[in-house]
Amino acid sequence: MNIPKLHIQSTQGKIGLHIQKPEQTIRQYKPEQSIQQPEAEMNVRQRLGKLTVDQTNAWHNLDLKSVFVRTEELSGIARNRWLEGIARVSNEGDELMRIENGGNPMAAQAERNAGYDFTFDPGGKPVYDLLDINYQPQEAQIDIQRSKPVIETIKRDPEHYYRSGSVDITMNQMPELQIDWKV
Numbered sequence: 001m002n003i004p005k006l007h008i009q010s011t012q013g014k015i016g017l018h019i020q021k022p023e024q025t026i027r028q029y030k031p032e033q034s035i036q037q038p039e040a041e042m043n044v045r046q047r048l049g050k051l052t053v054d055q056t057n058a059w060h061n062l063d064l065k066s067v068f069v070r071t072e073e074l075s076g077i078a079r080n081r082w083l084e085g086i087a088r089v090s091n092e093g094d095e096l097m098r099i100e101n102g103g104n105p106m107a108a109q110a111e112r113n114a115g116y117d118f119t120f121d122p123g124g125k126p127v128y129d130l131l132d133i134n135y136q137p138q139e140a141q142i143d144i145q146r147s148k149p150v151i152e153t154i155k156r157d158p159e160h161y162y163r164s165g166s167v168d169i170t171m172n173q174m175p176e177l178q179i180d181w182k183v
Contacts, residue, residue: 002183004181004182004183005181005182005183006179006180006181006182007179007180007181007182008177008178008179008180009177009178009179009180010175010176010177010178011173011175011176011177012173012175013171013173013174013175014171014172014173015169015170015171015172016169016170016171016172017167017168017169017170018167018168018169018170019165019166019167019168020165020166020167020168021165022162022163022164022165023161023162023163023165024160024161024162024163025159025160025161025162026158026159026160026161027158027159028156028158028159029156029158029159030156031153031154031155031156032153032154032156033151033152033153033154034150034151034152034153035149035150035151036149036150037147037149037150038147038149038150039147040144040145040146040147041144041145041147042142042143042144042145043142043143044140044141044142044143045140045141045143046138046139046140046141047138048138049135049136049137049138050135050136050138051133051134051135052132052133052134052135053131053132053133054131054132054133054134055130055131056132057130057131057132058130058131060130061130092105092109095108095109
């Protein structure tokens with residue numbers, strides 16, 4: 001006895017895909033920007049400082065003195081010379097009183113009093129050490145008014161392009177199923 005056989009043959013179906021990819025383009029342009037910084041306004045006011053230079057000691061060092069100083073010094077010198085003169089005249093009177101002791105007191109006194117001793121000393125200190133300099137600065141008044149920057153910006157919108165993609169499906173090979181009975 002022959003047994004019938006079932007014979008099945010199948011062919012798979014094949015699908016074909018044709019894909020067109022989507023395209024997207026985005027362009028972003030840089031914005032335009034302008035920045036300006038106006039100058040700040042600044043006002044500086046300063047009164048003049050006070051400079052004082054006292055040269056009195058320097059002039060005195062060179063023996064250049066005012067009438068008042070000279071008078072005061074000379075009155076002191078004259079008083080000392082007057083006292084010295086009184087002492088000298090008193091001594092000379094004592095010498096003349098003792099004339100009996102011998103000698104020639106009048107001639108000796110005349111010889112001593114004939115010369116005059118005079119010295120001039122202009123001072124030994126350097127003049128720059130004798131200057132009194134004083135400076136009093138005044139405060140500066142500074143007024144600053146700042147200016148804010150001027151910023152202008154022009155924005156640019158992006159350019160956007162989009163093309164959608166597509167998928168086309170085709171059947172490249174149809175599926176098939178064959179069934180046979182073989183006896």
